[in-house]
Amino acid sequence: MPSSRSHIIVIGAGVTGLTSAVFLAEAGYEVTVIAAHVPGDSSIEYTSPWAGAHWHTHATPDDPRACDWDVQTYEYWIDLLEREKRDAKLPKAGLKVYDSFKYWDFPGTDELWWAPYVKDFRVLADHHEPVRSINERTPKGAGEIKEAVVYRAVAVNVSQYLLYLQERARKAGAVVIKARLPVEQGLQNALQAAEGEAMSKGRSKADCFVNATGLGAAKLCGYEAMYPIRGQTVLVKGEAETIFTRSGVDYGAYCIPRPGSGSTILGGTKEKDVWSETPDPRVTEQILKHAALNIPELMTGSDGGFEVVSVQCGLRPGRQGGARVEREVVGGKRIVHAYGHAGGGYQNSIGSARLTVRLVDESLACAPVGARL
Structure with a gap:
């Protein structure tokens, strides 16, 4: 792993963004989450609080990556419940x-x-x-x-689980900032604005970004998909x-x-x-x-x-084509995309976040030159 104090800015505070933030912070990274909506908010733009949600896979055998993500999440949640049962002092995740x-x-x-x-x-x-x-x-x-x-x-219990993830990320040192980024001005400008928001709160320059904006990626990245x-x-x-x-x-x-x-x-x-x-x-x-x-x-x-x-x-x-979880360089800035999980956001969340951490590790090990790494 590159320097554990590398600063990662996660854009988005849905289940994908917050799970990624938890795993990155617990891996030793300095993490800042920036989102227009955070746990406790209610907006049609904020998908995660509206979910059912339960473990019911939507993945099919022709998408082995999503199948693997779902199995990882099932096993992780079962283990988390076992840990909660053994230790009454652990915060309850709402599972x-x-x-x-x-x-x-x-x-x-x-x-x-x-x-x-x-x-x-x-x-x-x-x-x-x-x-x-x-x-x-x-x-x-x-x-x-x-x-x-x-x-x-x-x-x-989605409301409880999102708050649990947010507090777990904070306990690991992450900072959550509620701010709306200029997504209509393109990804590069949004990344610069996110870095400015973080630095205004005393955080360092970003070494890598995680784009967990869900449907917001349609405007942020200009993707018709x-x-x-x-x-x-x-x-x-x-x-x-x-x-x-x-x-x-x-x-x-x-x-x-x-x-x-x-x-x-x-x-x-x-x-x-x-x-x-x-x-x-x-x-x-x-x-x-x-x-x-x-x-x-x-x-x-x-x-x-x-x-x-x-x-x-x-x-x-x-x-179209399923969730996008991959790394890229935009305007010299390293970024890992993690969005487009459709109705599988919760059951994908653990496997997807683990892949996100691995891609952040890989991205920081590479020089930020060229377009897609």
């Missing part, structure tokens, strides 16, 4: 393990490459619970569960005892408890190239309709329905 059910309303076409890497994986027959009960209460012609599996998965994937969700009272995801013929549905919050996220949608932050009441109705079949125990309202806390939309940072 919890649940039985996670995956249902298909058609013969499964997914390749379950991940089955050997998760705990307690098993296939469910139609006479097993909860498949039997769900199918029995499903109206005729509405589509029954044809295939199902269950395994142990981790759900994330970036696009939003809008997801609409409903937060309801009551903390579900299990996770489920269901793939229907023309819909997707899921239920993700937020550990320790007394609430559950119901979803959801994947709308490519939709930027609107305004929820669609018809979508809300459909989300609740599907949830009623799959998780009726949460219907605790006085009217027999769900007690809705809020309805919201988030924009996942999609990118």
Whole structure:
């Protein structure tokens, strides 16, 4: 590794940026995080707080890098929970393990490459619970569960987890600065502005940058490859005892408890190239309709329905060709890009951040000349 006191500026404070900041700071680097939005903020521009979120891989065997990232994250989260259990003094990350059910309303076409890497994986027959009960209460012609599996998965209280990452980075010496950079003026100007912000707070000149700006990279880097994937969700009272995801013929549905919050996220949608932050009441109705079949125990309202806390939309940072995690030199400045993880930001986060640290190490070992290293 190059000098451990090299200064790294991380741009972006979502799960990708903060996890990278934690690992860089704990590796001995001087780290500054600069972001327009930080944990506790609520903005359609700030994707991470809107996530479900739980370990449910979106990776396919034709993307072995993403598969590996997801496995690394699963193993890391399970180990983190074990460490929290052994040491009550450790700060709680907001993670919890649940039985996670995956249902298909058609013969499964997914390749379950991940089955050997998760705990307690098993296939469910139609006479097993909860498949039997769900199918029995499903109206005729509405589509029954044809295939199902269950395994142990981790759900994330996203608000708590982002704060946990931020505080862990700070404990390792990182400084978090809330500031909006001039992204419309191009990447080189934004890097200079970021360095100026850091130096105004007494930090040294940057030796390397990490671009973890998510959808912001569309403006920052001028990449047409970036696009939003809008997801609409409903937060309801009551903390579900299990996770489920269901793939229907023309819909997707899921239920993700937020550990320790007394609430559950119901979803959801994947709308490519939709930027609107305004929820669609018809979508809300459909989300609740599907949830009623799959998780009726949460219907605790006085009217027999769900007690809705809020309805919201988030924009996942999609990118043609998958996530960009690579190094580059821009205007003589070293930079490692880490964005475009689409709906896989949380489950990619550990593996992606470890690669980011390795690329920072490699970048600092090279002279900053030329374009892409």
